[in-house]
Amino acid sequence: MNAFQLNNIEVTLDKKGANRYTKASYPVRNGRFCEIKTAEYLFEYNLNGEIKTIRGLNSNWPHPAEWLKRTDANDWVFYSVGRYHRLFSFLGEYYLPCLSYPSNSLWEYNPFGEFNVQKALAARSRLEADLRPMLTNGIPSRVKDFLGRISRHDLYTLRLKTEKLHQIIGGPVSVLPPDTRHVDYEVIPLMVADGCLYHCGFCCVKSRRSFHRRSEANIRRQIRELKTFYGANLGNYNALFLGNHDALAAEWDSLGMAAVEAYEAFDFERSHIKNPALFLFGSADSLLNAGDKLFEALNQIPFHTYINIGLESADAVTLSQINKPLELNKVKDAFQKMLDLNRRCLNIEITANFLLGDRLAPEHYAALIELIRSCLNRFYSKGAIYLSPLNSSRNRAALLRRFVEIKTKSRLPTYLYLIQRL
Numbered sequence: 001m002n003a004f005q006l007n008n009i010e011v012t013l014d015k016k017g018a019n020r021y022t023k024a025s026y027p028v029r030n031g032r033f034c035e036i037k038t039a040e041y042l043f044e045y046n047l048n049g050e051i052k053t054i055r056g057l058n059s060n061w062p063h064p065a066e067w068l069k070r071t072d073a074n075d076w077v078f079y080s081v082g083r084y085h086r087l088f089s090f091l092g093e094y095y096l097p098c099l100s101y102p103s104n105s106l107w108e109y110n111p112f113g114e115f116n117v118q119k120a121l122a123a124r125s126r127l128e129a130d131l132r133p134m135l136t137n138g139i140p141s142r143v144k145d146f147l148g149r150i151s152r153h154d155l156y157t158l159r160l161k162t163e164k165l166h167q168i169i170g171g172p173v174s175v176l177p178p179d180t181r182h183v184d185y186e187v188i189p190l191m192v193a194d195g196c197l198y199h200c201g202f203c204c205v206k207s208r209r210s211f212h213r214r215s216e217a218n219i220r221r222q223i224r225e226l227k228t229f230y231g232a233n234l235g236n237y238n239a240l241f242l243g244n245h246d247a248l249a250a251e252w253d254s255l256g257m258a259a260v261e262a263y264e265a266f267d268f269e270r271s272h273i274k275n276p277a278l279f280l281f282g283s284a285d286s287l288l289n290a291g292d293k294l295f296e297a298l299n300q301i302p303f304h305t306y307i308n309i310g311l312e313s314a315d316a317v318t319l320s321q322i323n324k325p326l327e328l329n330k331v332k333d334a335f336q337k338m339l340d341l342n343r344r345c346l347n348i349e350i351t352a353n354f355l356l357g358d359r360l361a362p363e364h365y366a367a368l369i370e371l372i373r374s375c376l377n378r379f380y381s382k383g384a385i386y387l388s389p390l391n392s393s394r395n396r397a398a399l400l401r402r403f404v405e406i407k408t409k410s411r412l413p414t415y416l417y418l419i420q421r422l
């Protein structure tokens, strides 16, 4: 670690954060990064010199353990820990991610409307310009290089970089699997398929395209270009998201090739962060159609794999009301297969999503509780159930109470699903 004092700012290069993701109620940094500390703020930059996090250091900041993080989609997320109680039981994390764009959160707090948060973002924009004149002073070349990298990554450049990322993979990722919370949503996206099988009426994240697999050549091109895109900061990733909405339907040929070749190309074995993880979405049909061989092969690759299945409801009338073209028996069979695979495959965790909404019928909730309680003889710690609040819901307090009621009865870990994009 190298610290250097420059006028009234302290620059630290090569900081080493934690080498695995942990659940904590205070800001834990992972991987390698560089830091600039002023009297008011702590700015952290990734190894490309792109701003990653900001934390206020004086009493005006909302809470000493709260921070802002910039995603690779150039969105700011405010990590709130000081405002709400029992967040872990709702989210499986000790913080509430407050997004700078509309999503399905049940909490109304908007830190981006707060003066001190706006001031922090403005301070960071100014910092890049303030650093430029200092580059001419006689400062060590390593510090000069780092500050030069930072000053080149201004607001405009970062926006262009996000456009480049979306261009490589074929568009923005409208939603990440809820399980990506285990790596703080820090995933490299790699598309193996587009579209989905159902085009459900209620869904606000779907694409209009019908399902089709990407060619091997397309996947290999993405891997090559993503490696260049992440550049010097690639070593700070240990997780891959195989997209898009139903990558499991792409079958083993595409999935296996993409996962194995990306693991090699991105050098996950030598990542600064241990425990490589693979995330993908699946559907009832793709889960039921996937044979044992796929799961046996997936269980052998050097990732811990999370597959998130959108089941939405275990009530036939609700499935029809939300325009999900899926028969009830498939929902139940997919759920049973999820339980079975979670017991058999050590390196795979299949999780399921169900809807939460104040206009859904009581039968939806009764059927859900029947499924996640009565079908199990005891509590199981593997195979989380995520309840996804519908955007059309008005009574958020009632939905939080409904969630607690379901969670209390569930024999699987149960959390809320807050939609994040990339």
Ligand code: SF4
Pocket (backbone or CB within 6 Å): 196, 197, 198, 199, 200, 201, 203, 204, 205, 206, 207, 245, 283, 310
């Ligand atoms: S819920 Fe899933 S399957 Fe249905 S339209 Fe949305 S992305 Fe497609």
